[in-house]
Amino acid sequence: MSEVKIENLCKAYGPVEVLKNIDLTVEDGSFVVLVGPSGCGKSTLLRSIAGLEPITAGNISIGGRQVNDLPPAQRQIAMVFQSYALYPHKNVYDNMAFGLKFARTPKAEIDQRVSEAARILQLEHLLKRRPRELSGGQRQRVAIGRAIVRKPQVFLFDEPLSNLDAALRINTRVEIAKLHKLLKATIVYVTHDQVEAMTLADKIVVMNNGRVEQTGKPLDLYYNPANMFVAGFIGSPAMNFVAAKMTQKNQLDCGAGMKINLPLPPACKVGDKVTLGCRPEHIQFAAEGKIQLKGNVDILERLGEIGYAHVSLPNGQSIVAQITGDPKVGNGAPVSLALSPTHIHIFGEDGSVCSAAAR
């Protein structure tokens, strides 16, 4: 049992509230990823769980034990830092064994745990090296090894891959996923990277401004974002938003004569200002289809198999549509866009979704 339960957690630096009423449960053995824009409080939340930051209010329990007042070392957690934070004056073995020595673990057991971790992480031939004699990816593995030898109930990762180059990042991502399976560990993982979040997570927690905006399985967040923030944050390129007004039952007016007929959720009333959201991958160049918008191509980005067209609408807004192949349209050419009706999201004035999308 190594469930992490956070209830009503608040954290303030003086008058600045950094975390506001966070509620979160990390189930035993699950991989939870915290995402959100820079400065939204992800690291602070992670450090609060670790015990590196005192909390202002609320409750944190790990494995059913309240840990609010326990120092980090007694919380049965291990943390992997963004800069790896290896001890520069100690070799790989000692980096991993350092904490165990202070915990008065018997020498034989230290040996056994370190060599076990080194085997899992393929560090056996590097044990005598100092951190500066290692590559970035190797340092990363040592940092993970240092976490493993502690045999923690919960692993905490703060952007562990952000200092690696793109290729290594993909490799290490896969390694971490395998490690999670192997160790059956409970993991809380902070990242900026959408792909990391989508591929690794059992559950994603989207944060903004010190609050949890939405929690859910990766595809749940993708298909059913609870509000415009999550909708815009998850998915790349970001979801398109078009301001609209409900002028008649089941009809939206996007301005400049663009009218869309669409079965709208019952919560919407005639006269409501709403925002229509649709992801680029659900918009195509097509003259037929139930929901049509017309515009002029600003620019085409061809990436090979797919590409993105930036299209400006008559009302002045610009939206992005995914294209496949190589449509022969020049810049400024008029095009018709077809929006997939089952992938349209309607958001109310406060930004939250007006019930599920019409489907």
Added chain:
Amino acid sequence: MATGSDAGLMGMSRASYLRLLGFFLAPAVIIYSVFSIYPLLATIFSSLYLRQIDGTYVFNGLGNFVTLLTDTTWSVSFWNAMKNNFVFFLIHMGVQNPIGIALAALLSLPQLKFRAAYRTLIFMPTMLSVVIIGFTWQLILSPLWGISKMLLQAVGMGAFFAPLLGQESTALITVSLISVWQFVGIPMILIYTALLAIPDELADAATVDGLTQFQTFFFVKLPLVIPAIGLVSVLTFVNNFNAFDLIYAMKGALAGPNFSSDIMGTLFYRTFFGNQLQLGDASMGSTIATMMFLIILLGVMVYLFVIQRRIQRYSF
């Protein structure tokens, strides 16, 4: 230049390239020559001459050095000053630098309030004139009206009062400790700066590993600031063997009582410029100055070639 023998920088002719080189190098070369290299060479040169009774000088080879080290009229004072100077240095190494390190550690505590105030206050004496420091401490320690006597008496420890600056057994130690008090800000600032360069995440990692704040300092941070400690040590060495002003301000050129606080600087001063009945002797003074130079040179070389090479430097 890699651009061939007759072409200078960027297609300049060789002559104008050399002129340009000269233009940029000349200021440094001239200033160093006039103010450093020439005086040094002149000192060494002058140490090779002997002063005659009539005030003229004749060449004497290394004779002055032999006299200084072996002839008891000179060697007793010289070895006394040398011994005192080492005591002076060891007190700085053993008291000033550990206290400096401890203060730096305290200053870098994250929960410390009024950090800037402490830093400024501790650094303040370093910026004061040595004359003021010397005079102030003389007043404080004075057996006649010194506040230290009254303070000790006020807490019932009057019996412990002694004329610290007036006893042969305590004068040197007292002056050394006053110097320590004055300059402790320098190791503190240098080591504090080195401690600041250590990333916070490293301390966090140690906290997660179960180390207390003290253990983190001792086992993680201290090993990482050893280069700064080495630098502080060599600076202390150079400063201590060049020291003169505090002793002169507090104990005069005679560095009493009975030369018990005499160090190389004061010995040099008396010899070179003369004092009371002693006539100034430029060549013997230069001999002492050359010895001081050699001692410092030796110390710095030991640091550079033996100690510094074994010190690991870390980039974070």
